[in-house]
Amino acid sequence: MATECETSGNGELVEPSAMETANVPTLPPPGMSDENGCAHSATEAFAQGDTASFSPPQAKEDEEGDLPADFERLWNAAHDNAHDFTSWTDLLQYCEQEGHSVASQRALMAFLGRYPLCYGYWKKFADMERRAGNNDKAAEVCIQGLQSIPLSVDLWIHYINLLLGTLDMNLPESPTRIRSVFEDAVVASGLDFHSDRLWDLYVEWEKEQGNLRNVTAVLDRVLKLPTQNYSTHYDKFKALLSGNEPKEMLSLEEYEEVRALCRETQKAERADQAKEKGKEMPPGEEEPATPEGTDSVELMQRIRDQVLSRREKIYQENENEVRKRWNFEDTIKRPYFHVKPLDQIQLRGWHAYLDWELAELNKDADNKDSETDADAKDDTESPEATAQTRRGMEECEVARDDHRVRFLFERCLIACALYEEFWTRYIQYLETRSVDQVRVVYKRACLHLPSNPNLHMRRATFEERHGDLAEARRVLEALDKNRPGLVVVRVRRAALERRAGQLERSEALLQEAVSQSKEKPTLHAFFSIKLARLLLKLGGNPGRARSVLQEALEISPSNDKLHLNLLELEVSSELCSSAEAVQECVTRALAAPLAPHAKILLSQRGLQFVEEYSNSIQSVLSFYEDHQKLLKELGGIKREAENKDEGREKVAKSEDAPADGASAEAPPTDPQAPVTVPPPPTMDMSAQSGGYGGYSNWYQQPQYGNYGYQNTWNYNQGYYPPS
Structure with a gap:
């Protein structure tokens, strides 16, 4: 077994040059039939996107015996570093070298539960079970793998070959089961540009069964699909047509239709020839007499020509579609999953491919609307002619619909499963089509990217928006446990509970955050302010809010935002009890190790309060x-600091000037002028995907922005004469 799992284009394992970590992914399974053990509707599978947990056959306890000597060490190393791909492949390689089937099974089950898109290991797992004589278990492993990666042509072929090698084909139900699996395979992965091997296998198997009509039916389907080896399928059809009677390979409906058309054409041509010779053929002798139930050689050739002409139109249409896709497909060098990052050329190629397919879908929809309008206005064409025209269009039409767009997204998300941007594009595409399908894609995306906070928070927002508060709560709670310490996650959880009317839960979450962050003063101050606001604004408990802020000041006496919020609380209290409290807040702030501008701001706010509400001049x-x-003591210090800040701002503005040419307001130069602090910059609400809000300044930052109250106290000190 290779030490690292990079699979080649044919699904075999090769060694990559570098390894990166990956996350636990799960792709939607095909629906499994109880009768044949395979998918009966893979189209519905990734349209609905149900996920399936991996539960291959379990080893019996009495079969385990003693595990290899280093198994536990490697097993623990893999689980302790769950995102270290190399640790897992080291474990798998060791188990294979030891030849211990139980250890290998246990390791493969754990590995594939975390990396189910590595289809090469599904094949190894199935082969291991088959070598052990467990054919049913081998088939079950293949089915589990196809539930995780239904678009894998290689895994479908492996499963089919397994059945062909293990089923008793003398039993009447065996061919039925094989055909059913083939149908599931081509429905699930037949649209893939590289699915020719699967279609070829299907055609050859039907030939072995001796039913030429089934062979023709399969070839007719693949002739409409833009695949890499599209021309070989047309060549196979031509060879089949030239070597067999059309009656044996065409459906009865098509054969009778083509035969009648050719007979009428032949009859008309002979009538024209008779007119040219100046005589009319006797009745009943419009064509050479042939034995009843047989066709003349000439008519047979006409039928072949007509059948081939119909396929030629489809082939030309399909060739045009292949040509459109060829350059896009040529940029895809790694269509399979791997933890190693993709290069930018391939990432841009996937985006361009998706853009083109979406544009084709919209163009096709516009064309269909135009055709519908034209049909409605056409009063001259007979219903029979209109129906015939539509049938001809359907025959030449190459699949270019919503299903094809989704299929390309699913292909993309195999190779790009670890890239959030592609999951986001898929979700945006599905949002106008089905809430349930969006929910499923969110679920799959979060399984692939368990440590991506933006994705999980957007999922929680989606669930809350659509009324599933329990799921939104569960998603945020899981993210909070998986990524402890992210401020935005705890804030989101508290906000969710508040909107749900669960103020006690919201308060408890913030209180827990306050308690857990005492060793981090800045973070502790942030959560304390959040908790105090909740208690004051919604809980109606200014006493508890005051206590929270005062306790926070004991830990962070130099945090100006705490002083500002406590002062604002006292200013907004009842006048009978707030005057002394305001004076106490200002005195405390002036004695604290605050920056000069913060002390001046707090003093100014206190002055404004007494001027507006004091009963004594x-x-x-x-x-x-x-x-x-x-002002006299700190004004000079403050102006010096402001000048330094102003110099830095000028440098920044010269490098990145505002688009509208607006400039920031200059700081006051008059020492008697009001001292104000500009409000924090407006956060771009659209910058965070999902439209929830701008927490980017808090997210994983040691500082958390201006989360105090904005200063709107532009107080005119010139009202009083100088002392």
Whole structure:
């Protein structure tokens, strides 16, 4: 077994040059038939996208025996570093080298549960069971693999070959089962550009069964599909037609239709020839007499020519479709899954391919609408002629519909399963079509990318928007456990509970975050402010809100945002009890190790409060005198700091000037002028996919932006005369 799992184009294992970690993915399974053990509707499978957990045959406890000596060490290493692909392949290689079937089975089950898109290992698993004589278990492993990756042509071929080699073909039900599996295979993966080997296998098997009509039916289907070896299928049809009677290979309906058309054509030609010779043929002798039930050689050739002419139209149409896709397909060098990153050329190629297929879908829809309008306005053409025209269009039409677009997305998401951008595109495509299908794709995407917070939060938002609060809650809770410490996740959880009317749960989540972040003062202050606001605004409990902020100040006395929020709480309280509290807040802030501009701002806010609500002019003037002293003491320091900040801002603006040419307001130069702090920049609500809100400044950042109240206190100090 290769030490690392990179599969080649034919599904075999090769060694890559580098390894990256991957996440647990699960793709939608085909529906499984109880009768034949295979998919009966793979189209519905990835349209509905039901996921299936991997549960291959379990080893019996009494069969385990003693595991190899280093198994536990390698097993623990793989599970301790679950995203380290090399640890897993080391475990698998060791089990294979030891030849221990139970250890190999256990390792493969764990590995494929985490990396189910590595179809080469599904094949190895099935082969291991078959070598052990467990044919039923081998088939079951193939079925499980196809549930995870139904588009895998290689895995379908492996499963079919397994059945061909193990089933008793003398039993009447065996051919039925094989044909059913072939049908499931071509429905699930037959649209793949590289599915020719599967179609060829189907054609050859039907030839062995001796039913030429079935062979023709299969060839007619693949002739309409743009595949890499499209011309070989047409050549096979021509060879089949030239070597067999059309009556034996065509359906009865088509044969009678073509035969009648050819007879009428032949009859008309002979009538024209008779007119040219100046005589009329006797009745009943319009064509040479032939034995009843047989066709003349001339008529037989006409039938062949007509049948081939019909397929030629389809072939030309299909060739045009292949030509359109060829360059896109040529950029795809790795159509299979691997943890190693794709190069930018392939990523851009996938995006361009999807763009083109979507444009073709829209163009095709517009054309169909135009044809419908034209049919409605056409009063001259007979119903029979209209029906015949439509049949001809259907015969020449190459599949170019919603199913093909989804199929390309599914192909893309095998190779690009670890790229969030492609999952997002698929979700956006499905959003206008089916809520249930979007839900399933979100589920699959999150299984592939369990550590991607943006994706999980968008999924939670989607579930909440569509009324499934329990699922939204579960998604955020799982993300919080998987990625502890992400501020935005805990904030989202608290906001979800608040919107659901569960204020106690919201409060508990924030309280837990406050308790767990005491060793991180900045984070502790952030959650304390969130909790205090909840208690004040929604809980109606200013006392508890005050206690939360005061406790936070004991841990972070230099956090100006805590002082600002506590001051705002006191300012908004009832006047009978707020005057002294406001004075106490300002005094505490001035004694704290705050920056000069923060102290001036807090003092200014206190001055504004007493001017607006104090009953004594003496208290107003006293507060004003203290504020003027503070300006004299700290004004020079503040202006020096502002000048440094202004210099940095100018450099930044020269490098990245606003598009509208607007400039920021210059800081005041008059020491008596009001000192204000500009509000934080407006967060782009669309920058976060899902439209929920802009938490980008908090997400995984050591600092969390200006989460205090914005300063709107443009107070005119010039109202008072200088002292």
